[in-house]
Every structure is written in structure tokens, then in C-alpha cells.
Amino acid sequence: MAGRTSVRIDPISRDIALMLDEEMSPDAQQSFLAAAAQEALTEAQETNRQALGYVPEHETFIDGAKREVLTGLTPKSSVLFEFKLLTDIIEWVDEQLIIHSPVKRGAYARSHVWFADDVEFDPMKPPPAEQYMVLNEAPYARKIERGQSNQAPDGVYQGVATLAKRRFGNVAYVGFGYRSFPGGAVGKWAQSANAAALAKRVRGGNPRTHQDWLTRQPAIILDPGR
Known part of the structure; x- marks a missing residue:
């Protein structure tokens, strides 16, 4: 296009x-x-x-x-x-992320963000792209992925990625990983004094390298071309 x-x-x-x-x-x-x-x-x-x-x-x-x-x-x-295989895969993954999200206040479930070649899009209307990715912009998404939520003791993203791979792995690549997202709520948090203090305490080194670490979020990657 x-x-x-x-x-x-x-x-x-x-x-x-x-x-x-x-x-x-x-x-x-x-x-x-x-x-x-x-x-x-x-x-x-x-x-x-x-x-x-x-x-x-x-x-x-x-x-x-x-x-x-x-x-x-x-x-x-x-x-x-x-x-319409692609639409089905994206809709299914999006639905499963919501189903498996902790629902204490619902903020986490509302924070799944989809990207097509790094451009945000509506999961109900996926555009053509080389690669698709979904991540959660909540600052505490990594804690949830590590099982620090009673409502999601096994995390969310890695489990959904495993389910998606079993279901769609023969028609598309499905992977789990971490990606930096310097926007949304996590981007704002990364600019705060609390985040800077955390990075200094845990990572040390040059503060200019801290933002990538502070904004790395659990993500599911879909590649329909593999």
C-alpha cells in the first residue's frame, strides 16, 4: 500500500x-x-x-x-x-489478554496497546504490516508478569503467547518478549523522581540508559510472514 x-x-x-x-x-x-x-x-x-x-x-x-x-x-x-486469518489471530489474542487480566480496578485490562510496525492501531481493524505487537502500558505490568498479583499468579502475557502459539503457530509466528514503550502511563512514570531513584538503585551507571530499562514491558509479537 x-x-x-x-x-x-x-x-x-x-x-x-x-x-x-x-x-x-x-x-x-x-x-x-x-x-x-x-x-x-x-x-x-x-x-x-x-x-x-x-x-x-x-x-x-x-x-x-x-x-x-x-x-x-x-x-x-x-x-x-x-x-481472514490475521484478524482472527489478533482478535483472539486481544480477547485472551483481557480475560486473563487482573480486574481489581480494570486499569490493567484497559492498558493493552496494539502496534503494526510501531504504529498504534485498533485491534478490531488491523492494517497490513510486517509485524504486529501488543504490550501493556501500565507501569506495574512487569510485576504482574512476574506473578506479583494474586489474580494473575502466573502472569498474563507469556501464558497468552503460549496459548496463541499452540492455536495459531502453524499459520503465524507468535512470540513473547519485552519491548521498550516510552509512551502512555509507563512513559510518564519513567520520567518521575521515584522511577529515577529506582533505576539508580537497581541499574546504576549512566542515567541516560535508564529509560529503556524503565519502560520495557511484556509483549506478544505476531509475524504473519514467517
Whole structure:
């Protein structure tokens, strides 16, 4: 896409190219091609069901144009079925993070932030990107990840990343790690006197190197291109 880095999220797709009997009428050719396309779609849906445990939604494109039904096919037509795997993965991870979040005041559950190539986005509307990441901007997110919450004794992000990898690991890379986020609530906290004192006590050294450590947050990384 112009103006931003994009990558094709490889869906399961089929180009339908068939040699038809020249004596077939146009209507017969249309019916034959539609049946062949539907058979390919059914096969792709079954492949997805076996791999994912469910059948994701899909969009149909005929000769590059989005269609709702398999009509207007000719012997030269190409048909593409594009499955919405990426949207499903992101929505699932976002939902699981909320489900596993401590809910004392709900601030942590409201602090999950999604990025597509380092640009924040709405998880319900993921844009094309090379890599997706979600992290929590709450200053105490690292404490929760270390199990210092009675409501999340095993942390949140690493557990959800493990669940996502089991469910989607065959269609996308899913990883857990820590990423610096000098914005949001954690960014403000990192500028405080308390944060500076903590970094000096624990890390020592040059104060200019402290912000990265103070703002490193648990994160889940999704790479649909791997």
C-alpha cells in the first residue's frame, strides 16, 4: 500500500483455471466453473478447520473484484478465496489478554496497546504490516508478569503467547518478549523522581540508559510472514 509498509498475509488461495469442452454452452460453462470453485473453497475450508479447529471467514475475488457469489465466471476467470486469518489471530489474542487480566480496578485490562510496525492501531481493524505487537502500558505490568498479583499468579502475557502459539503457530509466528514503550502511563512514570531513584538503585551507571530499562514491558509479537 502506498504511504506505508505492507505485506501480503498469505491466505489459502486457489486460482481456478480449467480447460472446458468447447461445445459447452456459456451457461453450462458457468455452472461447471462455479462448481469447481465451490469444491476448491470447501477443500480450503476443511484444511483450515483441521489446522485451526474452526473455519475462518473469507472473502471471494473474481478477476480481482470482490464478489459475494460465484457468478459471471468465464474460462479465463481466476478466483481467489482470501481467509481472514490475521484478524482472527489478533482478535483472539486481544480477547485472551483481557480475560486473563487482573480486574481489581480494570486499569490493567484497559492498558493493552496494539502496534503494526510501531504504529498504534485498533485491534478490531488491523492494517497490513510486517509485524504486529501488543504490550501493556501500565507501569506495574512487569510485576504482574512476574506473578506479583494474586489474580494473575502466573502472569498474563507469556501464558497468552503460549496459548496463541499452540492455536495459531502453524499459520503465524507468535512470540513473547519485552519491548521498550516510552509512551502512555509507563512513559510518564519513567520520567518521575521515584522511577529515577529506582533505576539508580537497581541499574546504576549512566542515567541516560535508564529509560529503556524503565519502560520495557511484556509483549506478544505476531509475524504473519514467517
